[in-house]
Amino acid sequence: MATTASNRRQFLSLLGLSAVAVSCGTTATGAPAGESGTRTLRYQGWAGQVILPELAEDLGYLEDVKLEWVGNTISGPQDIQSAATGQTDFGGAFNGAVVKLAANNAPVKAVISYYGADRYAYNGFYVLEDSPIRSARDLIGKKVGMNTLGAHSEAMLDIYLQRGGLSRAQIGKVEPLVVPPVSTEQTLRQKQIDVAVLGGILRDKALATGGIRPLFTDHRLLGSFSAGTYVMTERFLRQNPGTARTFVTGVGRAIEWSRSTPREEVIARMTDIVTKRGRNEDTAPLRYWRSYGVAETAGRITGEELQLWIDWLARRGDIRKGQVRSSDLYTNEYNAAGRGDAAPSPASSSASKSGS
Incomplete structure (x- = not known):
């Protein structure tokens, strides 16, 4: 755990990838794909949650593209590292982690925003109701539990x-600790x-139980913003442009579906997805879902959400000034959603039929 100033300067150390390791990525077939990809x-x-690609697949927005689940993670930096090294075909993380990954010469591109902060979707830093902690200074010598180090929560x-x-x-002297999200409240x-x-x-769910209060939230700190993006390797994009376009556009359409659909119907659909996949997960917390928090239409990337963290990391000394440019880090080329294209109707499912 990071317990000293020296250790904290190892921010995002999970992403210290070598260019050699990254260049060894393969396609989902385990070998370079042909033009058809x-x-x-x-x-x-993520355990107990429905991520946007899973929602997009269930809605029929991924067309003939199939998702192959290889396990769960609780860490954005680990997720994009897996994508960069070819263990998975896409991964998502806080944009500061994406910037640091690129600064370590990983040939990846951010292709769509997938989460953010708004009045419904935000991360809060909570203390017990009777805690003496009221300000930043009160945190000196205290422990802060979060899902992973070197990502969104540590940056906030x-x-x-x-x-x-x-x-x-x-x-x-403030000690960030890794605590699995499902155990953090307890x-x-x-x-x-x-x-x-x-x-x-x-x-x-924790707020409904009571006995805690917010010290601050990322939304109060920075306002509404897209906070994380899905990345794919440049090699995967070259070899599988059609698949990438179907995937990214489908995720973008799922974002807009979640905005325009009654919340009860979105929750019903998510509950059905989790139940059908049979991973012994608790579906009860899903009833608290409100928003994915993505700021831009269909998750399109403006570059500003990456530039914010380029500047911040440079001020910290984690990257050199001018080491990376936001324009090199992302592309909207594969996102046809939000450009006036009509979204296909969702595939029927027991969740959508249930109304609610």
Whole structure:
């Protein structure tokens, strides 16, 4: 765990990939694909949650492209590292992690935004109701539980502490700890940590239980913004342009479907997806879902959401000024959604038929 200022300077160390390792990525078939490419995409999911590609597939928006689940993750940096090294075909992470991955010479491109912060979808830093912690300075010497280090939550914590007037030495005395998301609320209530980072359905479930209060949230800190993108390797995009276009456009359409569809119907659909995949997951927290929080139409990337973290990482000294350019990090070429294309009607399912 990062317990000193020195260790904290290893921010995003999960992404210290060598160019050689990254260049060894393969297609989903395990060998270079021909012009026709693969129509199967390997990916990692999140326990108890429905990620946008899973929603897109269930809606029929991925057409003949199939998803192949290879396991779950709780870490964005780990997820995009897996994509960069060819263990999976796409991965998603906080945009600061994407920037750092590119700075380590990984030939990847961000292709679509998939999560963000708005008034419904945000990560909050919560303390117990009777906690003496009221300000950034009160966090010195305290433990903050989050899903992974070197990603969204640690970046938000760092910005909050900086704005609170703490020096780098003082910031180094705040201890971020990795706690599985499904255990974070319980870990806070048992006082094993002082602050818990909670988001989405897990946050709303904890708030419904009561006894906690927010110290701050990323939405209060930075307003509404797209926070993370899915990436694919440049090699995969060259070899499988049609598959990439179907995937990205389908995810974009799923974003817009989730915005325009009654919340109860979205939740019913998600519940049906989780139930059908048979991974022994609790579907109860899904009823708290409200939004994916993506700021732009169909998840299209503007570049500003990446430039924010390029500048921030450069100020921290994690990357050199001018080392990466936002225009080199992303492409909207594969996203036909949001350009006036008509979205296909969702495929029928028991969830959509149930109304609710």
